[in-house]
Amino acid sequence: MYGYEITQTVKELTGGKIQLTEGALYPSLHALEAEGILITESEFIGKRMRKYYSLSPEGKTITKEKLSELADFMNTMKILLDLKTSI
Amino acid sequence: MYSISDQQIAFILNDIRRNGVEMEDLQSNLLDHICCIIENQLEENGDFEQFYYQTVCTFYIKNLSEIEEETKALLNNKYYYTMKKIMFVSGSVSASLISIGILFKFMHWPGAGMLIVLGTVLFSLLFLPMLFTIKSKEKQNLKDKIILGTGSFIAILISLAILFKIMHWPGANMMGVISLLTMILLYIPLYFFSGIKNQDSKANTIITSILMVAGCGLFMALARAPYASRIMSIKDTGNYLRMEQIYQAEKKQVDNLKVSVVQKKEVASTGDDIIRSCDALKSDILEWQTGFKTVDQDFERKNALIVDGWVRIYFEDNESARQKLADLRKLVVKYNAGQNKADSNPVHAVPLDAIDFDSSEEKILCALNNLVQLQMIVLQNESASGMKR
Numbered sequence: 001m002y003g004y005e006i007t008q009t010v011k012e013l014t015g016g017k018i019q020l021t022e023g024a025l026y027p028s029l030h031a032l033e034a035e036g037i038l039i040t041e042s043e044f045i046g047k048r049m050r051k052y053y054s055l056s057p058e059g060k061t062i063t064k065e066k067l068s069e070l071a072d073f074m075n076t077m078k079i080l081l082d083l084k085t086s087i
Numbered sequence: 088m089y090s091i092s093d094q095q096i097a098f099i100l101n102d103i104r105r106n107g108v109e110m111e112d113l114q115s116n117l118l119d120h121i122c123c124i125i126e127n128q129l130e131e132n133g134d135f136e137q138f139y140y141q142t143v144c145t146f147y148i149k150n151l152s153e154i155e156e157e158t159k160a161l162l163n164n165k166y167y168y169t170m171k172k173i174m175f176v177s178g179s180v181s182a183s184l185i186s187i188g189i190l191f192k193f194m195h196w197p198g199a200g201m202l203i204v205l206g207t208v209l210f211s212l213l214f215l216p217m218l219f220t221i222k223s224k225e226k227q228n229l230k231d232k233i234i235l236g237t238g239s240f241i242a243i244l245i246s247l248a249i250l251f252k253i254m255h256w257p258g259a260n261m262m263g264v265i266s267l268l269t270m271i272l273l274y275i276p277l278y279f280f281s282g283i284k285n286q287d288s289k290a291n292t293i294i295t296s297i298l299m300v301a302g303c304g305l306f307m308a309l310a311r312a313p314y315a316s317r318i319m320s321i322k323d324t325g326n327y328l329r330m331e332q333i334y335q336a337e338k339k340q341v342d343n344l345k346v347s348v349v350q351k352k353e354v355a356s357t358g359d360d361i362i363r364s365c366d367a368l369k370s371d372i373l374e375w376q377t378g379f380k381t382v383d384q385d386f387e388r389k390n391a392l393i394v395d396g397w398v399r400i401y402f403e404d405n406e407s408a409r410q411k412l413a414d415l416r417k418l419v420v421k422y423n424a425g426q427n428k429a430d431s432n433p434v435h436a437v438p439l440d441a442i443d444f445d446s447s448e449e450k451i452l453c454a455l456n457n458l459v460q461l462q463m464i465v466l467q468n469e470s471a472s473g474m475k476r
Contacts, residue, residue: 002119003116003119003120004119004120004123004124021145021146022117022120022145022146022154023146023147023148023153023154023157024157026113026116026117026120026154026158027154027157027158027160027161028161029116030110030112030113030158030161030162031158031161031162031164031165034162034165035165045119045122046093046096047093047096047097048096048115048118048119048122049115049118049119050119051112051115051116051119
């Protein structure tokens with residue numbers, strides 16, 4: 001996925017509730033690339049270059065870890081706050 | 088859908104560059120992003136320039152270069168975390184190495200020196216510089232950074248000075264004096280006066296300054312002043328002088344005895360050799376220490392003092408001195424064997440381990456006294472066997 005595509009996808013998936021700003025998106029993408037979590041492929045569209053981002057194998061495991069951490073955290077918060085929600 | 092011309096692409100790229108985005112990667116990313124927005128949202132005959140400025144305005148608060156700054160900050164952050172990790176690991180490893188090393192040193196187990204050296208080097212040359220780099224990133228103004236830098240430098244110097252001191256490496260005292268002086272004259276005043284101005288840190292600054300001054304004072308109390316060293320050297324030299332005088336008196340008595348009694352030739356000659364050999368070693372060591380071959384009553388005025396130190400240093404790079412010591416050892420072995428044969432009780436064997444100066448931790452005064460004691464034992468044996476006759 002390239003940058004613009006990411007912002008549009010996020011917008012679509014959240015029904016417009018989360019709009020990634022360019023000022024937040026690109027710095028994060030560059031940092032994640034430098035850390036080896038993302039790998040990139042470049043393609044020329046006419047005169048301009050488009051960079052496609054995807055998760056590296058290492059990035060995939062880290063994502064899994066972080067997601068399970070988040071789920072854990074959310075479970076804990078649910079217990080702590082004793083939420084009586086019906087999701 | 089709007090279609091963008093090559094000219095317009097060049098225009099956008101130029102504008103991005105002009106607004107302070109220097110990273111090429113980021114330039115092309117932003118270019119593609121803007122083009123996508125224009126292509127998707129601008130009508131076919133819309134005003135390109137107006138729409139472009141409207142769009143790019145939503146990317147930032149004050150300036151487009153904010154994106155680049157943020158990117159750089161995030162990229163640096165990566166090293167920040169790695170550095171923090173290195174700092175914690177090197178800190179805990181060095182702390183445990185030093186603690187284990189000190190335990191080994193107390194117990195006289197082998198390897199203590201290596202553990203302490205490794206721990207201290209890790210602590211002062213990796214942990215402290217890391218601590219400085221990380222902390223200095225948190226400080227905003229130059230003054231705080233200077234204070235932090237001075238503090239780290241002093242901490243490194245003090246830990247190295249202590250390491251050099253316990254390993255008996257040269258330059259330890261110099262490093263200690265420099266670090267303590269910079270701490271008292273430069274660091275503590277800087278720290279105190281900059282911290283006391285700030286209401287929030289006032290109390291903390293006062294307490295920390297008091298702790299540092301007291302710490303420096305206690306540290307200084309551990310060090311021996313040159314004046315005290317001189318007093319100690321005078322006492323030591325006086326001690327040796329009395330020892331030597333007692334020996335000379337005893338020698339005179341035994342010599343008088345010898346004249347009247349015929350000695351057993353064999354034992355007596357080895358004994359004489361030991362006495363001569365000891366005399367030679369004594370005068371060599373004395374000359375190295377005081378510049379004179381003997382010590383007399385006037386030693387204090389002549390400043391001919393025996394200094395507190397290891398005698399091993401004298402033998403370290405002195406082949407002829409080591410040879411003399413080896414010869415003395417051989418004589419002692421021969422003498423002790425001869426004494427056993429002669430079975431003329433009560434005689435004392437001459438202790439061989441009292442003269443292993445080149446390998447033991449023997450002080451200079453102790454070594455000289457040991458040599459005198461050796462001579463006196465030989466004299467006593469001679470007079471004892473002389474009385475018998």
